[in-house]
Amino acid sequence: MTETDNIIFDTASRIFEDLSTPEVVNAAEEGEWPQALWQAIEESGLTLTWIPEANGGVGASMLDGFAVIKAAGGAALPIPLAETLMAGWLLAKGGLEVGTEPMTVAILDPETSGLSWDGTALSGTALSVPHARNAKRLVTVVDTGNKSQVLEFALTQSENTQLSISSHVNLAGEPWDTVTFDKAVPTRFADLEDGTDASSAEALGALVRCVQSAGAMSAALELTIQYSMERVQFGRPIAKFQALQHSVAAFAGQVAAINAAADSAAEAVAFGDVIDHAAWIEVATAKTRLEEAVNTGAAVAHQVHGAMGFTYEHRLHHLTRRLWSWRDEYGSDAVWSIRLGEEVLQWGAEGLWPSITAVSDPR
Numbered sequence: 001m002t003e004t005d006n007i008i009f010d011t012a013s014r015i016f017e018d019l020s021t022p023e024v025v026n027a028a029e030e031g032e033w034p035q036a037l038w039q040a041i042e043e044s045g046l047t048l049t050w051i052p053e054a055n056g057g058v059g060a061s062m063l064d065g066f067a068v069i070k071a072a073g074g075a076a077l078p079i080p081l082a083e084t085l086m087a088g089w090l091l092a093k094g095g096l097e098v099g100t101e102p103m104t105v106a107i108l109d110p111e112t113s114g115l116s117w118d119g120t121a122l123s124g125t126a127l128s129v130p131h132a133r134n135a136k137r138l139v140t141v142v143d144t145g146n147k148s149q150v151l152e153f154a155l156t157q158s159e160n161t162q163l164s165i166s167s168h169v170n171l172a173g174e175p176w177d178t179v180t181f182d183k184a185v186p187t188r189f190a191d192l193e194d195g196t197d198a199s200s201a202e203a204l205g206a207l208v209r210c211v212q213s214a215g216a217m218s219a220a221l222e223l224t225i226q227y228s229m230e231r232v233q234f235g236r237p238i239a240k241f242q243a244l245q246h247s248v249a250a251f252a253g254q255v256a257a258i259n260a261a262a263d264s265a266a267e268a269v270a271f272g273d274v275i276d277h278a279a280w281i282e283v284a285t286a287k288t289r290l291e292e293a294v295n296t297g298a299a300v301a302h303q304v305h306g307a308m309g310f311t312y313e314h315r316l317h318h319l320t321r322r323l324w325s326w327r328d329e330y331g332s333d334a335v336w337s338i339r340l341g342e343e344v345l346q347w348g349a350e351g352l353w354p355s356i357t358a359v360s361d362p363r
Contacts, residue, residue: 008049008060009067015040016075025318028078029173033134038079042100050085055092056099062270065089066211070262073215076318078174080104080131082208087139087152090201094150094190104135104155106179107202107330108142117142121162121183122151128329132165132177141192141201148197151186172321200275203283206330207269210262210286213294213326216319217255220301223316224248228304244304251300258293261286284340291333294323 019037028034041047049065051057069082080102087103106126108115115124122142132138138153153163162184170176225248228239238244265282269275275283298320302309309316327333347355 008046008064009071011044012046012068012071013075015044015046016071016077020075020077022313022315022318025076025078026312034079037077038102041079041081047081047084047100048088048098050089051092051098055095056097057088057092062273063266066263066266066270069208069211070215070218073212073322074219074319076172076216076219076315076322080135082212083130083135086201086204086208087137089204090139090141090150090192090196091152091188091190093192093194093196095193096150096152096188096190099137101136102131102134103137103139104129104131105201105205106132106138106140107205108140108198110143115142117144117149117151119144121185122153122181123183124181126179126181128168128170128176129179131175132179133167133175137187138179141196141198143198148192149189150192151189153181153184153186170325172318172325174322174325176325194274195276196274199280202330203275203280204269206287206336207262207265207283209326209329210258210283210290211266213290213323214255214259214262216323216326217258217293217297220297220316220319220323221248221251221255223319224251224301224304227308238304247300247303251297254293254297258286258289261289281340281343284336284343287331287336288333288340291327294327298323 015037019034019040024034024037045058046068048057049060049068050062051059053059065085069085072081083104084102086105088098090105091098106129108124108126113124113126116122122140126140129138132155135155138155140151140153142149142151155163155165162182164180164182166178166180168176168178225239228244228248229237231238239248261282265279265286268279268282272279301316301320305314305316308314309320311317331339344352344355
């Protein structure tokens, strides 16, 4: 990390540690909006990390934003910070000014959502929209003909009566709502540049979930190691038992793997500030790797903690329940494995080895 990277990451980590406590996370699951946490994040400028200064942002790098997202995952942050960063990035791609209020992103599948966009109004249904009931703005991307456009909608009923929100939750107890558009007119929309389209928005979401998961798994591993050294059985810490050491070592290997995959994909996206073909392959690789890492890591963490890890006051289940949810969002590993496999088949026998051994641009 550069000096700027460290400052942003340290600022985020301090805020999250102080204000994203187990009590705050539990209260958020009961429907209480963590106002103090969001206000501190907003005042620090973290919501604008991915936004260029010309669009109202702080002009930090994409890697700065990914560092914040990883820290947020490790803190089980119960607010849509990652979604706000994603929404802001998409709006900025359309040349639009970006504010600091909480935002979310909807992925509209043309085959299942009943998507209809006539250039002025949108109809269709978006499933599993993170924090829709808490966000002030919703951003989505639609592909029409030979161009793609980013659309922004107000989510408050006083501003927009042409959409409705049906409340649902994910495995972590977070709002994962259904949003129905009924000829809804966006507050703003713009053409997207540099090849950004609906598939780019989905890929960015997949990468964000990988980065969040890497942070959450790292935090869960730290908790597991600490607990294994404190928990005494048969007169010695359970960390001394060889079978447990092997399990924790396997957990650590999975943490290293998903961190490496997520970081590599984040660097590929940050290199050009766009999800081009090369970056898409990195994202697909990371998302394909995510499920095995989560399944193995969460299982070991709970095996070591026993019933303690599921108690209401303990932090572990805040992390693992999010991991179980994130692994399937923006496409499961099966979906991304098929996509990645189809891509590899196109390389052909002669192109396979050069492609998988290629060295990335050192710049």
